[in-house]
Amino acid sequence: MPVTLDDLVQRLRDFAAARDWEQFHTPKNLVMALSGEVGELTALFQWLTPEESARALEDPALSAEVHDELADVTLYLLRLADVLGVDLLTAAAAKIDRNEQRFPAG
Amino acid sequence: MPVTLDDLVQRLRDFAAARDWEQFHTPKNLVMALSGEVGELTALFQWLTPEESARALEDPALSAEVHDELADVTLYLLRLADVLGVDLLTAAAAKIDRNEQRFPAG
Amino acid sequence: MPVTLDDLVQRLRDFAAARDWEQFHTPKNLVMALSGEVGELTALFQWLTPEESARALEDPALSAEVHDELADVTLYLLRLADVLGVDLLTAAAAKIDRNEQRFPAG
């Protein structure tokens, strides 16, 4: 069965509860954790040209690191939204709606 | 019908194509855009105590800003993963598996 | 007379004290403020090619924004180091020493 967002959110809840880490998962702390992971992702691309960045997954070692950092960013984003009580998909869809108004095509 | 991740990814593809913005959407540039949006999200929480951060959605103006920035972060993360060809949900589930090995519970 | 680092640090102390903002200037909060400003700086460069980024100061409007964001980053970095009690210049010189050992030239 394919993984769903809801699965991930529930696994993150269980993971934090089982380790008594909920006390650390304030929105402020989670924003910092998200930011730190985006910093690690940024470091993977900092010396690449834009063209090289488009081929990043052709290098197996770099590809593994990119997958790992994208996973960390995703997990902290999901956990942050869950703790805040924000529905990410609905918020994101509403933002595309606004962007379509703000930047008319053609 | 509920919004799905696949819907959002497709809308972002169409949005970029309709505006001829695909040329700007290299992984390097999108990592920077993601990082910039996380910076805006961070700024919303920087002067709040951890306790205040947990109540951020009780303030309607701040809640709207948090939703907006979380949406921007989500959209750039989805677009970056799509351009790279990374399946975020699978990568994230694999990372939880590794974290469960790395940090045994109890 | 030229501006010195010590002048800036003292002005930032006076600025915070005069506004009763010292209570907000914990290292944790200042790291977030620094990170937010670096995010704004990043946003100025995100869609530029590396070549365009090298000519950023040729555009007067962009140049003003770059100066402004670099100033904000500098000010929060100085304030953070001051609050922590870190001598930035000494720490930076020691790091160049280590980098020279770690990455031998030629």
Added chain:
Amino acid sequence: MPVTLDDLVQRLRDFAAARDWEQFHTPKNLVMALSGEVGELTALFQWLTPEESARALEDPALSAEVHDELADVTLYLLRLADVLGVDLLTAAAAKIDRNEQRFPAG
């Protein structure tokens, strides 16, 4: 003799030239490097309470890491400003002037 900002800037120029790394030091790349280092600094503080963050230098291991990351942030900020041709101290002093207008004291 005390270290000066100008010393550090010159050492960074020599360091890059001796390793043929000037080709990588575009403003775009250096902004990403700065952002990555701020991400590492952020990670050191992410799970600390504000009160704990104020005592970060009391822990020798954490203090060493904080010094190291603050040094990295300083070095990339100085290198970025040098490559762009921005006088950081002048820009920072001008920004304090503007902030004093924008946020009157008392």
